[in-house]
Amino acid sequence: MSAVIIAILVLLGLAVVFGIVLGFASVRFKVEGNPIVDQIDALLPQTQCGQCGYPGCRPYAEAIAGGDTINKCPPGGQSTIEALADLLDVEAIPLDDEHGEEKPRSIAYIREDECIGCTKCIQACPVDAILGAAKQMHTVIMSECTGCDLCVEPCPVDCIDMIPIETTLSTWKWPTPKPGIELIATDAGRGSAQQGGFA
């Protein structure tokens, strides 16, 4: 009986010692990522569309942290720009027209009887949301599509439509509050410039 208890104690002791070593190592060898990049990345819409000129949302977040302008993200639109301006404490500027215009959120739809199976849209899709093979009909996985428009351009027979997502009972959400309104009572004076009076 005592042998069993000793065995358990030995393993417990080993585990505790190793736990302390690993805990110490995790502090000692902590990887400092740039936390601001993570925060910016969280605000971007993650469409990975590349309309900003960078190969995805994460590279654009790194570029913003490095000093790039915040108005290059059409899918995010004005609300993203305002959130970024709030985070980085800079002036909110209107969307840069060069990189595209803000559209309602939509998803791609392939008219399947017109699809010739050229696989060009599959190669263009940044999130692998298009299923299909050469000379087979392609289709879009609705839940994966981010509505980035990148597949529309390469299609040789123009059989891809961008369909705006209709608001139904299952997709309806409360509109996001306008920035500035969430000020608490004691901050009311600070917001008066934006609000034009007390909120």
Add this chain to the structure above:
Amino acid sequence: MTEFLLILISTVLVNNFVLVQFLGLCPFMGVSNKLETAMGMSLATTFVLTLSSLCSYLVYTYLLAPLEMAFLKTIAFILVIAVVVQFTEMVVRKTSPLLYRVLGIFLPLITTNCAVLGVALLNIKKMNGFMESIVYGFGAAVGFSLALILFSAIRERVAVADVPTPFRGAAIGMVTAGLMSLAFMGFTGLVSF
């Protein structure tokens, strides 16, 4: 000194862990598609194997043997190996993010590399001393690296060769591994340790 040299030659060539004792075949087949990842895997395994054979020797000699808990050695060594792998992962992540990205999933998989547990258990079975254990572990790792890197170099060539259809893919890999193993059998009797 000659003794350590003999252990090295024995573990690297004569009793090569992969090709003669058939331990650690999983990473041997899994990571050998590209020379680059094979080298990264070899480096990580070398580090883990040497360190874990040292740690498991210490745990056995100063904890399990005095308490007459030798029957705990397998589970205790698994614990030791898991900790060493975790530690290595942290160090690699800190020192070389590139290597960390290349190794990816294979780094945690060293935990289940049976060559690592095999070395720890064989050290006890052969009653190796402190330095001998380290040299044995290091030699096993060098042997593993040698086999893995040679094999991945061959596989890179085989990938572009005109292989008959039924043999393509994993089949030709297995055949290649078998032929390599045969070649390493040629070292048998070089040293007896």
